[in-house]
Amino acid sequence: MTAKKILVADDESHILHVVSLKLRNAGFDVITACDGQEALELAISEHPDLVITDYHMPQLSGLELCQKLKEDPSTAGIPAIMLTARGYQLEPKDTEQSGICRLLTKPFSPRQLLSTVNEILRPAA
Amino acid sequence: MRRGRLLSILMVLFVLGGIECFLVSAQEAWKAGAHVEIGVLGSVLFVLGAGTGMLAITTLRKDCRQLITHIERMSLNGKLDALRTNNPEIRPLISALNEMVEHADNSVADAVMQMRELEIQLKVATAERQHAEAIIYSISDAVLVTDTFDDLVLANESAARTFQFDLDHSRRLPVEQIIHDEKLVALIRDMRQSNSKTGRRIVEHRIKGAREEKIFKVTLSSVTDNSDTPAGVVAVLHDMTREKEVAEMKNDFVSSVSHELRTPLASIKAYVEMLIDGEADDEKTTREFYEVIQNEANRLSRLIDNILNISRIESGLVQINKHPQSLMVILKEAMEVIAPQAKLKQIQLIEQLTPVFYQTMADRDMLYQAVLNLLSNAVKYTPQGGTITVQTSVDEAKRKIIARIIDTGVGIPPKDLPFVFDKFYRAEANNHMGKGTGLGLSLVKHIIETVHRGRMFVESHVGKGSCFGFELDLCD
Numbered sequence: 001m002t003a004k005k006i007l008v009a010d011d012e013s014h015i016l017h018v019v020s021l022k023l024r025n026a027g028f029d030v031i032t033a034c035d036g037q038e039a040l041e042l043a044i045s046e047h048p049d050l051v052i053t054d055y056h057m058p059q060l061s062g063l064e065l066c067q068k069l070k071e072d073p074s075t076a077g078i079p080a081i082m083l084t085a086r087g088y089q090l091e092p093k094d095t096e097q098s099g100i101c102r103l104l105t106k107p108f109s110p111r112q113l114l115s116t117v118n119e120i121l122r123p124a125a
Numbered sequence: 126m127r128r129g130r131l132l133s134i135l136m137v138l139f140v141l142g143g144i145e146c147f148l149v150s151a152q153e154a155w156k157a158g159a160h161v162e163i164g165v166l167g168s169v170l171f172v173l174g175a176g177t178g179m180l181a182i183t184t185l186r187k188d189c190r191q192l193i194t195h196i197e198r199m200s201l202n203g204k205l206d207a208l209r210t211n212n213p214e215i216r217p218l219i220s221a222l223n224e225m226v227e228h229a230d231n232s233v234a235d236a237v238m239q240m241r242e243l244e245i246q247l248k249v250a251t252a253e254r255q256h257a258e259a260i261i262y263s264i265s266d267a268v269l270v271t272d273t274f275d276d277l278v279l280a281n282e283s284a285a286r287t288f289q290f291d292l293d294h295s296r297r298l299p300v301e302q303i304i305h306d307e308k309l310v311a312l313i314r315d316m317r318q319s320n321s322k323t324g325r326r327i328v329e330h331r332i333k334g335a336r337e338e339k340i341f342k343v344t345l346s347s348v349t350d351n352s353d354t355p356a357g358v359v360a361v362l363h364d365m366t367r368e369k370e371v372a373e374m375k376n377d378f379v380s381s382v383s384h385e386l387r388t389p390l391a392s393i394k395a396y397v398e399m400l401i402d403g404e405a406d407d408e409k410t411t412r413e414f415y416e417v418i419q420n421e422a423n424r425l426s427r428l429i430d431n432i433l434n435i436s437r438i439e440s441g442l443v444q445i446n447k448h449p450q451s452l453m454v455i456l457k458e459a460m461e462v463i464a465p466q467a468k469l470k471q472i473q474l475i476e477q478l479t480p481v482f483y484q485t486m487a488d489r490d491m492l493y494q495a496v497l498n499l500l501s502n503a504v505k506y507t508p509q510g511g512t513i514t515v516q517t518s519v520d521e522a523k524r525k526i527i528a529r530i531i532d533t534g535v536g537i538p539p540k541d542l543p544f545v546f547d548k549f550y551r552a553e554a555n556n557h558m559g560k561g562t563g564l565g566l567s568l569v570k571h572i573i574e575t576v577h578r579g580r581m582f583v584e585s586h587v588g589k590g591s592c593f594g595f596e597l598d599l600c601d
Contacts (some may be wrong), residue, residue, distance in 0.1 A: 014392040014417050018399060058382075085387035106391035110398055111286055115560075 004121045007048040009039035009065065010083070011057045016104075019083075021051060022110040023117065036060025040068055043075050050121055052113070055084035063090065066098035079089040079120055083108060136181055136394055139174030142167070144601075188212040192219070199214075205230040221366055237497045267362040270348070271313055275300050278357060287332065287339075287362065308333060309343070309360070316358045318346040330362070339366045381549035384400050385428055385563065389421040396421075431564040435548070438571045445576055449484040449600045450492065456515055459496040465515065466504050477516040480509055484600040495572040498565040506591070507534035517597070529594035536587040545583060546570040566593075573597070 004030050005078040010016045013034065020030045031046055033039035037059035043051060048053040051069065053062040060068070062082055080099050082090070095103060102116050145167065153164075188210055199206050205226050250434040258279070259418050261268050267284035271277055277300050285292040288304045301310045309330060316326060325343045331338055341362040350356040384409055398416045405411040437443035441534060467474050473498045503513045511533040518527050541552035549563035573595040585591035 012388060012392065015395065018392070018395045019415075022399065022404060079177065085384045087390065106387050107394040108391060110395050110400060110404075124311075 002050040003027055005029045005031065006050045006052060006117065006121075007031050007033065007039060007043055007046065007047065008052045009033040009036065009057065010054040011035060012054070015054070017081075018110060020077050023112055026099045026114055026118075028117070036062065036065045037040065039065050043069055043078065044072065047075070048078060050117060051078055051080040052083055052117070053080060055086050055090065056081055061095060063098060063100075070097070080119070081113075081116060084111070089099075100108065136174055136177035139170050139177055142174070144171065185212065185214065188215060200203055205233070212221065264430070266364070268549045269300070269313070269360040269362075270357060271300050271317065271360075272357040273317065273355065275310075275314055277303055281482050284362070287364075312343065312345060313358050313360055315346060316360075317355070319347070336377060337366075339364055340369050341365065349435060356493040378548060381563070382432060385549065386425065387427040389428070392421040393418050393425070428564065431568050433567050435571055436577050438568075443576070445488045445491070447488050447577075449487045450489050451481045451484055451488040451490070452487070452528060452597065453481045453483070453517060455487075455489065455493050456496055456517065456528065459500050460491060460515055461495060463500040463504055466501070469508070470504065471510045472507050473503060473512045475512055475514040477514060479517045479519050479526070483517075483519050485526055485577075485597045486600055487573075487597065491572045491576055494568040495595075496528075496530075498569050502565060502593070503530050503534065503591075504534040508534045511590075520596075524599045524601075525596045526599050527594060527596040529592055531590065532590045533590040536586055537583075537585040537587055542583065542585055569593075569595075 001107045008016055008019050008023070008030060009032070010019070011034050014096060016032050016034065018113055020032055023030045025090075028102060031048065033042050034053055035058045036053075039051070039057075042048075043065075051066070053065055055062040062084065067083070069078055069080070076099070078099065079101045081101050081102045081104060082095065083104045083106060084090075087103050087105045090103065094100075102121065104113060104116065130173065149167070150163075159281075192208055192210065193207055195206070206227070209221050210216060210219045261279065262281045265283055265289045267282045268279070269277065269284050270279040270439075278295050278297070279296055280290075280292060280295060280303075281290060285295070288306065290303045300313060301307075304310055309332075312328060312330075316324065324347045328343050328345070330341045330343045332341060342365050344361045344363070346359045346361075347355055348357045348359055391504070396418050399405060400411065400414055405414050434443070456478060457476070460476065463476060500513070507513060513533075514529075514531040516529040516531065518529075519525070520527065537552050542549075544550045546550070546566050546569075548567045550567075572580045573581045577597055579595050579597040581593075581595045583591065583593050
């Protein structure tokens with residue numbers, strides 16, 4: 001069984017690094033982007049199984065990224081986790097309509113992030 | 126005195142005697158043609174009686190004339206005086222007149238007193254009204270007072286400005302003719318129709334002006350007269366546009382601060398947990414994690430310092446120690462501190478400084494922090510191999526020293542340039558160049574302008590670079 005591929009987008013390099021490391025150590029294949037536009041391009045070309053994105057990013061915000069992925073039939077099915085310090089700025093209807101299935105607030109626990117990822121990608125058989 | 130009465134008695138006697146003699150002599154003469162002497166005597170007595178009568182009438186007329194002259198003099202002087210006469214015949218009349226005059230005199234005195242009291246009351250009322258109007262005119266809130274017919278009774282200049290009407294030609298006109306704001310007119314009418322005696326209503330109301338929409342807090346109160354019946358409505362409009370903006374800014378500030386604090390905290394928390402969970406499996410990674418934690422902790426500490434410094438300066442609580450300082454010395458020290466970071470990016474630091482003897486009154490630590498912030502920004506936003514020029518110049522005529530930090534960095538887009546000194550403002554286009562708190566430049570501006578009464582300026586061209594500078598007064 002090939003490893004599930006996760007796209008992580010954040011403009012904070014430390015966060016990007018720590019999230020990638022946690023997921024790689026858990027056996028996932030991780031690709032990273034440091035802004036929304038790069039993430040969109042990677043998502044279209046790489047078709048990841050899951051997107052973990054920050055909300056506030058240059059070029060394209062995390063919400064816009066998820067909305068664009070939802071609009072494109074080839075990426076519409078990709079679930080997304082939003083990892084943000086500004087969760088309070090998001091309306092529930094925005095997240096629902098953009099395919100965002102979980103909202104995690106910074107400061108976050110990598111352990112909790114991993115278990116959320118497992119819940120989505122490796123549901124108990 | 127007695128002459129009048131004596132004359133009257135004599136006149137009566139003479140007349141009676143005359144009449145008697147005449148009648149007797151006439152009777153006798155008719156019978157026998159005798160006693161002609163008695164007839165003559167009767168005639169004489171009659172003539173004497175008539176003469177005495179004439180004399181009495183003349184005396185009476187003279188007394189009357191005297192009285193008229195007296196009355197005329199009184200009316201001329203405007204002063205009532207007792208009437209006097211020697212004539213006992215008219216004395217009761219004079220007494221009655223005097224009594225009447227005295228009564229009238231008292232009434233006039235009372236009326237004059239009442240008039241004076243009313244005049245005083247009028248003056249007091251006028252002064253009080255002018256005072257109240259002056260208060261209403263002087264307050265910055267717009268005030269509109271209407272009566273039971275919804276006519277405008279009183280308004281102040283602020284109201285005239287807000288609703289653009291002519292204050293001098295607005296009184297006693299229906300309020301809807303003056304204020305073209307249906308909602309406000311309806312509010313005033315509703316308040317009046319509610320017939321409330323002590324009612325008060327506060328509503329938020331937006332008014333579209335020529336340039337911007339303003340938000341007002343409208344306080345509507347019923348006015349009652351002395352008999353406690355509703356007499357009209359007072360509407361006070363308080364412009365709270367600015368207050369709303371400040372409240373919004375405060376909210377933005379709190380939300381930005383919390384976001385800025387969460388970001389480094391998120392890294393610290395995540396990396397610590399990774400270390401605890403043994404995710405860093407070799408020494409190199411472990412060391413890298415410690416360094417990230419240390420750097421992010423420093424970032425957090427810097428952020429808190431900046432926030433505290435800004436708020437201390439803004440609230441005037443900061444302790445300022447100003448002494449004559451050489452700006453050139455401070456710039457050199459800051460350049461030495463920044464040199465290793467510049468070297469890492471192969472950025473050349475160029476020094477173009479005036480002699481050190483030019484001094485300025487400054488808080489050394491604060492000015493050093495400001496200069497260091499500017500230099501650190503220059504290094505952050507200048508790509509590899511660029512240059513940073515630190516330049517000073519002196520304007521002897523204006524007694525000013527000007528410092529410039531010129532970089533060959535990415536530059537700031539014109540749309541962002543007016544906001545670069547705002548708290549937490551970061552030009553989005555340059556976000557990828559480096560992390561920042563969005564507080565550094567705000568603090569620099571505060572240090573230069575608030576603490577040192579200097580002037581901060583910026584020029585920038587996208588792709589070419591930026592020049593951040595400030596000018597300070599030279600010491601005498």
